[in-house]
Amino acid sequence: MDYALKLQDLTKTYDSSDFILDRVSFALxxxxxxxxxxxxxxGKTTTIGCIMNTLFRDSGSVQIFEKEMNDSDVELRESIGIVYDGDNFPGYLTxxxxxxxxxxxxxxxxxxxxKKHLKKFQLNMEQKISKYSKGMTMKLxxxxxxxxxxxxxxxxxxxxGLDPVMRDEMLDIFLDFVSEPNHSILLSSHITSDLEKIADYITFIHDGRIILTEAKDNLIYNYAILRCKxxxxxxxxxxxxxxxRKREYxxxxxxxxKKVAEKKYASITIDHTTIDEIMLLLVKGERV
Amino acid sequence: MRGLLKNNFYGMIENIKIAFVFVLVFGIVLLISGSAAMLSAFCLISTPIMAVLAMSCLRKESSSKWEKYKLTLPVKRNDIVKSQYISHSILSIGGTVFVALFLSCTVLIHGNQYFYYGLRDAITLIIGGGILAVLIGAIAYPLYYLLGAGKTEVISVLSVIGAISIVLGLSIIINMISGDGAVSNTLYYTCLILILVFAIVLFAVSYTLSSSIFKKKEY
Structure with missing residues (x-):
């Protein structure tokens, strides 16, 4: 399989904090x-920082289209589009x-x-970016x-930063993008409903560690939650x-x-799960 | 590189407009009054003001994620630093030309009542401002990349004081070497060229230093 992005044991520490990005590995x-x-x-933004070389990793490898990207790989950066949360561009620009x-x-x-996108998003070309709302700057x-x-x-x-209607429009644009041959997306988010709509794979990160990386359909159709006494x-x-995760009752x-669990534990209630619930269990729950 | 230079230009343009009006008014008052003191001040202040403006866009950029975003563009880190030095050079040269123009007009209108040693004094005034502007940049940029945008105001003040100190220091050294007697034109121009070359070399060294600092910078 060819990968747009492959991270292997990516590790990053900071002098000024205790946070450690600990051997992060996944492949897109x-x-x-x-x-x-x-x-x-x-650790999502730190991981992306290490991918884009805005942060320097301590160890591990990051391959983009099977190539390690360094500062001089201008051509490789031509093939990457990036959107950060918040103000990507200075407000004084139009x-x-x-x-x-x-x-x-x-x-x-x-x-x-x-210009076509700007027209579709109803953004004024001559208006200063500082006058845009948060949603407008994200659209830009x-x-x-x-x-x-x-x-x-x-x-x-x-x-x-987008309202549900606008988020839905954006997700459609991303789906359009990825429908083109050889196009790929890494979408970092804590809005799991967005991921359920467009992701093929989901990688969970917690405290700088990857806790699960799995095909979305597998998560939705095969993962399940047992409600046990x-x-x-x-x-x-x-x-x-x-x-x-221990709850009150x-x-x-x-x-x-799910199928194996249904056979083995017929007396236990088994529910379908959502990405949100999986994340909560992985983050707040305990491992055996 | 073209995109980065445009970016710097857009970052500076608002401040340039304001500074240009200020310098223009200053120049017009000079043309009308023909004041000798004003002529010296105009020549030595105008170009450094323009040069300090080149640094202003860095401060403005830091309020967004643009510094980080620029690193994801298909440009090398070195090019980002280079674009800043080129913008600074363009503004310094522009300021020098502007000063030369007004100085010439003032002399044409009021006659040469300003320069005891003639042309060499005029050249000193014109190039003096340019040298100060170059030295300000040479000191400011490595400090900016080292200390970050939050310290821009302090860096600007330090670089202006540093540049003036360097020029004064060099002048004192040259005066000590040349002695108390009258300085010949040849020696004078040689010294002026040496100071100019020193400023340019310092600017080049500063660029190398800034590049090496910026290569390790994380956003």
């Missing part, structure tokens, strides 16, 4: 969307000026496509990321337990194979 196959999910401070800057920066910059960042025909989109909480929980085979147990 070409033509797919990877949801990168975790709570605030889990979209028109930003367009001219990008025209002088990207070989494949497509002014017509940029997305239009900018798409306008140089990248093959890999890296979106760091790109939908977090204390006694039932004690009888469970530990190999079946991905994570568990029951113990929620995440299992990775």
């Amino acid at each position: 196959p070409i033509g797919s969307v990877m949801g990168f999910v975790g709570e605030n401070g889990a 979209a028109e000026q930003l367009c001219r800057i990008m025209q002088g920066t990207y070989k494949n910059w497509d002014t017509a496509l940029f 960042a997305i239009a900018t990321a798409l306008a140089h025909h990248p093959k890999l989109l890296i979106l760091d909480e790109a939908t977090s 204390e006694k039932q929980f004690a009888l469970l085979d530990t190999e079946d337990i991905v994570a568990y 029951q113990i929620d147990v995440l299992v990775s194979d």
Whole structure:
């Protein structure tokens, strides 16, 4: 399988904090969307910083289209579009000026496509970015990321500042993007419903560590939650337990194979699960 | 590189407009009054003001994620630093040309009542401002990349004081070497060229230093 992005044992420490990005590994196959999910401070932005070389890793490897990207790999960066959460661009610029800057920066910059997106998003080219709302600045960042025909989109909480209607529109744009051959997306988010809509794979990160990386369909259709009583929980085979969380009247147990669990534990209530619930169990729950 | 230079230009343009009006008004008052003191001040202040403006865009950029975003663009880190030095050079040269123009007009209107040693005094005033501007940049940029945008104001003040100190220091050294007697034109121009070359070399060294600092910078 060819990968748009492959991280192997990526490690990063900071002098000024105790946070450690600890041997992060995952791979994004070409033509797919990877949801990168975790709570605030889990290490999503640090990981993306290490991918884009805005942060320097201590060890491990990051391969983009099977190549380690260093500072001189200008061509490789031509093929990446990035959107950060918040203000990507200085407020004193207008979209028109930003367009001219990008025209002088990207070989494949497509002014017509940029203007088309801006028109679709109802953004004024002459208005200063400082006058845009948060949603508008995110739309501008997305239009900018798409306008140089990248093959890999890296979106760091790109939908977090948008209302549900706008988020839905953006997700459709991302789906359009990924429907083109060889296009891939890494979408970091804590809004799991977005990931459920467009992701092919989901990687969970917590406290700087990858706790699970899995195909989304597998998570939705094969993962399940057992609602156990204390006694039932004690009888469970530990190999079946991905994570568990003690609640007031029951113990929620995440299992990775619903059919096997249904056969083995016929007396226990088994529910379908959501990405949100899986994340909560992985983050707040315990491992055996 | 073209995109980065445009970015710097857009970052500076608002301040340039304000500074240009200020310098223009200053120049017009000078043309009308023909004041000798004003001529010296105009020549030595205008170009450094323009140069300090080149640094202003760095401060403005830091309020967004643009510094981080620029690192994801298809440009090398070195090019980002280089674009800043090129913008600074363009503004320094522009300021010098502007000063030369107003100085010439003032002399044309009011006659040469300003320069005891003639042309060499005029050249000293014009180039003096340019040298100060170059030295300000040479000191400011490595400090900026080292200390960050939050310290821009302090860095600007330090670099202006540093540049003036260097020029004064060099002048004192040259005066000590040349002695108390009258300095010949040849010696004078040689010294002026040496100071100019020193400033340019320092600017080049500063660029190398800034590049090496910026290569290790994380955003």
